[in-house]
Amino acid sequence: MFSDKTDFKEAFLKRLEMSYGKPFPHTTKRDQFHTLGNMIREYISMNWIHTNEHYRLQNQKQMYYLSIEFLLGRLLGQNLINLGIYEIVKDGLQDLGITLDDLEEIESDAGLGNGGLGRLAACFLDSLASLDLPGHGSGIRYKHGLFEQKIVEGYQVELPEQWLRHGHVWEVRKPDLTVNVPFWGRVESFVDDQGNLRFEHRDAEYVSAVPYDNPVVGYKNSTVNTLRLWSAEPARYQPHKDMMKYKRDTEAITEFLYPDDTHDEGKILRLKQQYFLVCASIRTIVDSYLTKNDDLLKLPEYVVIHINDTHPVLAIPELMRLLLDEYKMNWDDAWYIVTKTFCYTNHTTLSEALETWPVRIFQPLLPRIYSIVNEINERYCHQLWQSYPNEWDRIEKMAIIAHGEVKMAHLAIAGSFSVNGVAKIHSEILKKREMNLFYQFSPEKFNSKTNGITHRRWLLKANPELAQLITETIGSEWIRSPDHLTKLHAFSSDSSFQQELAKVRRVKKEKLAHRIYQQNGIVVDINSIFDVQVKRLHAYKRQLLNVLHIMYLYNRLKEDPTYNMLPRTFIFGAKASPGYYYAKKIIKLIHSVSKKVNADPMVKEKIKIIFLENYRVSVAEEIFPAADVSEQISTASKEASGTGNMKFMMNGALTVGTLDGANIEILERAGKENIFIFGLSAEEVLRYYSQGGYSSMEYYHLDERIHTVVNQLVNGFFSEDESEFEPIFDSLLVENDYYFVLRDFASYIDIHQEVDATFQKPEKWWKMSIENIANSGYFSSDRTIEEYSNHIWKINQYSFHK
CATH class of the missing domain: 3.40.50.2000 (Glycogen Phosphorylase B;)
Structure with a gap:
């Protein structure tokens, strides 16, 4: 890109002044950041196009990583490092009186995640590109992320996270690849010309999913993979009796990460988000496959789709819907494709984090998807019955739909060929306790892949x-091989x-x-x-x-x-x-x-x-x-x-x-x-949970240090309002310190x-x-990704040359 810092300075100054129509001394730090960012993205684009063309022409297997979060952080410095031009740019800017650190501070952290789940996904994308592996991300372009946290008199206050206020220099909007996503409506059945029972989703309310592609740059190679983020917009020609409400409801889908689901309105919005992500993603994955292949039965040979926790599990019935309704496949062929294409990572042993959705919300919002999930459940329970006749209790515990709830982790296990935990002990707990019945039924699916970081x-x-x-x-070998x-x-x-x-x-x-x-x-x-x-x-x-x-x-x-x-x-x-x-x-x-x-x-x-x-x-x-x-x-x-x-x-x-x-x-x-x-x-914790025997009150009475600090929660020592920390006090003593x-x-x-x-x-x-x-x-994510690639995804490294 730049042979030396002199070359960079000349190109940067020319681009800066042409972009903003003013001499360099009058430009702002934000002007300088956007100029540099645009220059870098355009340079990346050459390898980005080359990478995508290579994947298309080679027609080899690609992996798509579906995640509700991608916690990227700032990308300017990382992209410069991965391109191998960090020092050239830093020195060139310094000659112009600009500090690269200052320009990095201008960039907002992308508001696309919250915790370890999203940061892991970001690390995985980095490793995939750096290892020359054909792996891409698919997520949601949240306008306001989770929230911006302010502390006011010690209390957390949530404000909208305005990370897109000045745009996002790395993304490329692709309106020509928009996908329309259906909600609500009703399902009608009919018999086609060949005498097959078919289903049609009618009177749906459509939302447009518009993709924004972000380049994922490998470390000092020519690989640039893609993170595709979907933004919700009103669909064209969508008739609606209350257009303003429809517009607000549509934009809410991609406004915030994890809307509060303590009430039905929040539950509906979360479920909308999840289906919005998978419907748009599955459509483009299948369309991409069909540009080079015409036999959908061979899809698993060329495509593997990874579900990062339970949030994208609706991808399983969505691919079924596409194969059944739009490509007129029979159930057995469609289910064969699905169960050979999906793999699932579980990230928790907390029962409350294993998502379930009330049928009363799920069925009206996603009527066709619900009917498919219901059919998956019927067939899965029949399979279980053949293995465990008359064991109604076991089947009830493993059912995908039970007691008015759709159980997403159960659907993920039933529809995936691989289920993995993210550390040795976690995987063992899943096999021995949380998912033991599923492990007994299909032990070959379960494996462990310890997480890593880039x-x-x-x-x-x-x-x-x-x-x-x-x-x-x-020496420097550790950078390539940690x-x-x-x-x-x-x-x-x-x-x-x-x-x-x-x-x-x-x-x-x-x-x-x-x-x-x-x-x-x-x-x-x-x-x-x-x-x-x-x-x-x-x-x-x-x-x-x-x-x-x-x-x-x-x-x-x-x-x-x-x-x-x-x-x-x-x-x-x-x-x-x-x-x-x-x-x-x-x-x-x-x-x-x-x-x-x-x-x-x-x-x-x-x-x-x-x-x-x-x-x-x-x-x-x-x-x-x-x-x-x-x-x-x-x-x-x-x-x-x-x-x-x-x-x-x-x-x-x-x-x-x-x-x-x-x-x-x-x-x-x-x-x-x-x-x-x-x-x-x-083991000791799990024994307490299963057998009892723990009394927090005993520790409170027998250890003076505990007695003192717990009392200080409610005696006004740290707060004038003695009731302020009663919920914490009660959790420790009344609720027996879970x-x-x-x-x-x-x-x-x-x-x-x-x-x-x-x-x-x-x-x-x-x-x-x-x-x-x-x-x-x-604990480098390079090692983790190599294990996924070799043992689960079966994707191969490609070598790119400029």
Whole structure:
């Protein structure tokens, strides 16, 4: 693209002034960002066209990844790195008096996701392109994302996330590929000319799905895959008695991620979103296949569709609808194609996260889809009956429709050839407990694929200082092959390498401290332990355990000012779902405790509590490299995998964690001497759930530390309103502490004392840190994607040449 920085500067200046009709000195940072972004996208387009043409001409198998979330973050810096021109552009801009960091700050984080599910999807797309694999994403172009989080007097307030206010420089609108999606109406049956029973969806209300394609750039290769995002618009020539209501209802489909579904209106909107995504996606996938092939029975040889959690499961009956109604196939052939095309990843063991939809909502909204799901259920139950005659209870538990509910996870398992968990323990829990009946019936479907993260963003981009240190020490092969990070084992006890790593950590802590001061107005001690818990706010992730521990430390310091505690900066970042009342109370508790603790002159040199509002990918890129301690403290058996634990590990933070999710595999890789493990095991937790025997009230009465902090929730110590935190108090005592916060409390205190003791031995601490980095290559999403490609998708690498 640019031979050197002089070449870049000349092209950039010419494009900037021509685009905005004013001399360079009068242009704004936003003008400069958009000019650079457009230049880069146009350059990418050459390889994008070439990649798509190559896939079309080769006519080999492609994978489509359907996900309700793609948490991309900012793309300018990552695209420049992947194109191999980051330094040229950075130096050229610097000559013009422009800082590349400033232009990166102009870009909004794409509001397309919330937590680990969406970030995993984004990492997978990066790895697919970087490994020259034909894999594409399909999602929804949310106008306002989840929400922008503001904290007002300690309470979370949700504002629209205006990430598209200035447009999105990377996307290309493709109105010629619009798909009309039907809702409501009725289904009529008729007999066709050949005597076959057919069905027709009549009087439907149509919504137009308009695609916006986004390039996914591989690392220093010529592969550019596609993330297609669908936007809802009113359909042309759609008659409607109330056009304004129709327009509002249509645009609402792609306005927000995860609308509140505590009421029927929200449930209908969520279900609309899910069908909107899959109807549009399946149509274009099939149309694309038919441009080169005319035998739909061979579709599974050329196409594999991956369902990321239960949200896109309606893709299964939608492909059935297309094959049955539009291509006039018989049921058996259509079902054969479907069950050879779809694979499904489960991301949870939480029963409330295994989606179900009331038939009373599902059937009128999606009448044809419901009739197909009902037929799938009838045939599936008949199959079960043949294997388990007279076992009505078993069949009832496995049915896709039962007790007036459509069970999406059951539909996913029935219609997929592969079902995988995302960590070893998660997959075993699925097989042995949550999905045991399905595992007994079709064990060949079940497998495990431990999650991964793209090291190109979370180390190379987020922590260039550490990346450079690693490259200077072991060479650059680790960027292409992250397993080469194991070469760092030889340097874990090297004092000079330890000192250089400490310098890098200090630089990143200074940068984060600067953000904290700018955003929160609080000065933090960069020599303190940066103790970090950043993730979605949910009871099972136990931010509450962390806060109660801070309350305990505060009480101890007040009782004994001579208590020898190392200074700690506790850093939180999390959004609570708008309808999740309990999670919002936890956010309020964090702020109430921080208000009291941060203002207390007796302890301010020992404890600081920071909540970084509106946690997002760009903020995460500053947090992970600066962390000393990574809090991965979910109730064992509840976290499917986690990916934040991997990002912290890759940047050298030490994990304080339970034996849950991928923490177990981090323990296996790094060794028990390089991680801080506490609390109940998954087996112990599951035994409590199945056999009982846990009484939180006993811990409350027998442990004075617990008694004190729990009482402080309701005695006005941290809030003038004594009823403010009653829901938390009740969850712990009245509701018997479902997530075992009090059961693990003492163990959590003990492990943090061990953290303190270790931090006071720098040689030991930095050795542990280096060992974690050295073992983190396994958790690259490149390894995960290779496993998916080889064992599930059966797609092959292509080699592209400019």
